[in-house]
Amino acid sequence: MASIVKSFAISGVDGYLVDVETKTIEGMPLIVIVGLGDTAVKEARERVEAALRDGQFNFPEMKIVINLAPSDLKKSGSHFDLPIALGLLLETEQLDIKRWKDFGCIGELSLNARLRNCTGVLPMVIAAKKAGIKNIIVPRESIHEASLVKGINVVGFNTLREVVEFLEGEGDYNIQPEANFTAPEESIYPVDFKEVQGQEAMIEYIVVAAAGGHNLLMIGTPGCGKSMIAKRIPTILPSMTEEEALETTKIYSVAGLLKGKGHLIMDRPFRAPHHNASTNALIGGGNDANxxxxxxAHNGVLFLDEIAEFSKKTLDALRQPMEDQQVTISRVKYNNTYPASFMLVAAMNPCPCGYYGKSKCRCTDYEVIKYRQRLSGPILDRMDIQKYVQPVNFIDLSSDFSGKSSQELRERVESARSIQKNRFKKITGVNNNGQMGHALIKEYCQLEEEGQRLLQLAYDRFAYSARTFHKYLKVARTFADMAGSAKIRKKDVAAALMARDLEKEGASMMVL
Incomplete structure (x- = not known):
């Protein structure tokens, strides 16, 4: 009868149970690993053999067949080394388990039988808990990350020999206590909005964008403060909930980017890829569909500086994830779905030279039109707020006056977010106004009569698309939330109409 040790694999950002089945058969000495494992899994043969011999265990001179079940799902990673080694010891009766008859294990083995950390520990431990496994063995380096999952016993070891001695009941071991989720009272950032001078009107729209989770496009001349403002947006976003922190940490664990071992990612991510980033780098992909x-940027901010310099094909690839809040990466070997609920913040110049409308600008009308056409209509449609950022005058720059701090602005954002949290508490996957679908817009974006007439006038004059119309309603809903109003008032509609400068310049001035 084959020995079975439970382990786990990753699909997207979620783990699933894998039974590592080991069987020895009379025949020429050989290790065969089946079950659709990748190269790292196949190479476990050499690592396991070297580790067993170095650990003073007997390596059987027989044919060894190892199956990773379910066998029809592709598996990757080096974390199957430990369960393969334990399965082989069980099969050859070199391991007599007296402690923890039911357990799961993950870990890479070095050639001298030491356990190494591996990626994806957090989602695999979550999968263990969902599968009803109460105990799990991990490398000591991974113990704090694994302990983030509540309701499961976690132990960590440095060597294969220590794992065997533990399972055979030799000596005592203190179970790693569960890590407690404690949201920070105040995140410490090296930047603050009080450093931004002369942009009070723009900051009001930044606060609205943060309060409603709206996508934002800033247009302005070089040096007017677009990047400076964008880098400070995370300082006013509300703290992540435990669920959001766990989701974000899972993604970074799978990607191998989890730097703070044993800690959830508490600060909202801020990702700012360069404009030469490929479509695969931005959306996800590669041979392993990473x-x-x-x-x-899930649950955080994706900042695209100089967005017009990005490849048009790359930008258009954002359209579906921005709507669905997730992305499916399909490759020959892998098909993974990753969450992608982010706030898109973008910045661009008004023309190729950046000084459109000023005496130093030498761009022709054709060059300006060609430059702006790098952003397709569907992408502009998905930008809830499009605002020009005006240059700061000398008086504001030379003044000692400081604007409102990030803490003050954050309090306003959190106040509006608390209203939205209560509004959507019974709706899965919707946390802010920017995530509302058609049905929720119908239910929660009720206009007062004067506001209805104002929006009707603008709609008839400029023939907005249905998406643009709904964007106006969602932004107006956030303006109303900022003021604590149950209904959307005329002033909220007017403010929303003034939020899309690039798409319809002068539209809001006409209706007013």
Whole structure:
């Protein structure tokens, strides 16, 4: 009868149970690993043999067949080394388990039988808990990350010999206590909005964008403060909930980017890829269908500086994830779905030279039109707020006056977010106004009569698309939330109409 040791594999950002079955058969000495494992799994043969011999265990001179079940799902990673080694010891009766008859294990083996950390520990431990496994063995380096999951016993070891001695009941071991989720009272950032001078009107729209989770496009001349403002947006976003922190940490664990071992990612991500980033780097992909920047920005901010310099094909690839809040990466070997609920913040110049409308600008009308056409209509449609950022005058720059701090602005954002949290508490996957679908817009974006007439006038004059119309309603809903109003008032509609400068310049001034 084959020995079975439970382990786990990763699909997207979620783990699933894998039974590592080991059987020895009379025949020429050989190790065969089946079950659709990748190269790292196949190479476990040499690592396991070297580790067993170095650990003073007997390596059987027989044919060894190892099956990773379910066998029809592709598996990757070096973390199957430990369960393969334990399965082989069980099969050859070199291991007599007296402690923890039911357990799961993950870990890479070095050639001298030491356990090494591996990627994806957190989602695999979550999968263990969902599968009803109460105990799990991990490398000591991974113990703090694994302990983030509540309700499961976690032990960590440095060597294969220590694992065997533990399972055979030799000596005592203190179970790693569960890590407690404690949201920070105040995140410490090296930047603050009080450093931004002369942009009070723009900051009001930044606060609205943060409060409603709206996508934002800033247009302005070089040096007017677009990047400076964007880098400070995370300082006013509300703290992540435990669920959001766990989701974000899972993604970084799978991507191998989890730097703070044993800690959930508490600060909202801020990703700012360069404009020469490929489509695969931004959306996700590669041979193993890895997560891209949009997934690494999940629950945070994706900042595209100089967005017009990005490849048009790359930008258009954002359209579906921005609507669905997830992305499916399909490759020959892998088909993974990653979450991608992010706030898109973009910045661009008004023309190729950046000084459109000023005496130093030498761009022709054709060059300006060609430059702006790098952003397709569907992408502009998905930008809830499009605002010009005006240059700062000398008086504001030379003044000692400081604007509102990030903490003050954050309090306003959190106040509006608390209203939205209560509004959507019974709706899965919707946390802010920017995530509302058609049905929720119908239910929660009720206009007062004067506001209805104002929006009707603008709609008839400029023939907005249905998406643009809904964007106006969602932004107006956030303006109303900022003021604590149950209904959307005329002033909220007017403010929303003034939020899309690039698409309809002068539209809001006409209706007013």
């Amino acid at each position: 997560p891209g920047e949009i997934s690494l």
